[in-house]
Amino acid sequence: MTGATPAQRPAGRPRSQEADTAILTAALDLLIELGAAQTSIEQVARRAGVTRATVYRRFADKTELLVRALEWANHDHDPDFTGWRDLDHMFGDWAEHLADPRNRRLLRRLYGSVDDYPELITTYRSVNGGRRAALVREMLTRTRDLGLLPPDIDVDVVSELLSGAVLNHLGTHRDGESAETVKRYFMEIMRQLGHRPPVTRKR
Numbered sequence: 001m002t003g004a005t006p007a008q009r010p011a012g013r014p015r016s017q018e019a020d021t022a023i024l025t026a027a028l029d030l031l032i033e034l035g036a037a038q039t040s041i042e043q044v045a046r047r048a049g050v051t052r053a054t055v056y057r058r059f060a061d062k063t064e065l066l067v068r069a070l071e072w073a074n075h076d077h078d079p080d081f082t083g084w085r086d087l088d089h090m091f092g093d094w095a096e097h098l099a100d101p102r103n104r105r106l107l108r109r110l111y112g113s114v115d116d117y118p119e120l121i122t123t124y125r126s127v128n129g130g131r132r133a134a135l136v137r138e139m140l141t142r143t144r145d146l147g148l149l150p151p152d153i154d155v156d157v158v159s160e161l162l163s164g165a166v167l168n169h170l171g172t173h174r175d176g177e178s179a180e181t182v183k184r185y186f187m188e189i190m191r192q193l194g195h196r197p198p199v200t201r202k203r
Contacts, residue, residue, distance in 0.1 A: 022048035023055055027069040032105045036066060036117035067124050073106060076128045083135050087148075087190060088197075090139050095183035098166070101175040108170055133159060143195070150194040158193060165189055 026047035030039040041062055045052045059065035071077060074097075084090035097103050113120040140155040149158075169185060187195075 019048070019050050019054055020058065023050060023058065023065070024069045024072045027065050028073055028106065031066060031069065031109050032102070035109055036062075036113040036120045039066070041065070063119050063123055066120055067127060070106070070110065070124055071128060073103075074128075076132075084139050087139065087143055087187075087195065090136070091183050091186040091190075092179070094166070094186060095179040095181075098169060098182045099177060099179040104170055104175055107166075111167060111170070136162065146198070148196055148198060149190075153194065161189070161193070162186070 023044060026044045027039070030043055030047060034043075039062065041052055041055050044065065045055050048055075055065065059068065075081070084093060098107075110121055110124065136159050137155050140149070140158050143149050144151065144153055144155060165186065169182065173182075173185070
């Protein structure tokens with residue numbers, strides 16, 4: 001007795017949701033492989049298995065496509081995310097992201113676009129950077145107000161230092177570090193800035 005053959009979708013253009021996923025995946029893959037300046041709508045369409053018209057019906061130009069792909073990869077519009085519980089939670093989240101080699105390559109391409117395709121990082125920051133930066137400042141302010149950071153510390157300066165720390169890690173640390181190792185990197189920076197974790201009282 002032979003097993004039933006699984007039903008297969010007829011060949012042809014992907015359905016709408018499939019096309020969206022195929023286009024965004026292709027855009028991310030090409031951004032990582034080639035960089036923003038060398039990626040084109042035509043290449044994305046070919047990689048995704050759709051026509052250029054299908055891409056342009058969804059995205060006005062290459063910049064919008066790449067920004068949307070980055071938002072999709074980074075879950076920037078997750079309605080359930082409203083911030084972190086504490087610094088341990090925030091740096092744990094960052095560490096999980098930075099421990100993934102694909103995410104690291106994507107971030108390097110994003111920051112590297114500042115010279116050859118500056119509109120990508122400028123647009124991405126204008127659309128998403130404000131919310132992210134505000135959540136980081138809110139977390140740092142709450143930590144300071146709890147007495148876990150020096151009372152006179154400037155949270156805007158600390159936020160800038162942490163952004164620089166991310167860039168430093170991408171450039172000087174090997175890919176493949178564990179999330180725990182990456183998290184320790186950020187926690188040590190905060191310790192040098194005067195952070196003292198809350199004391200857990202034993203019963």
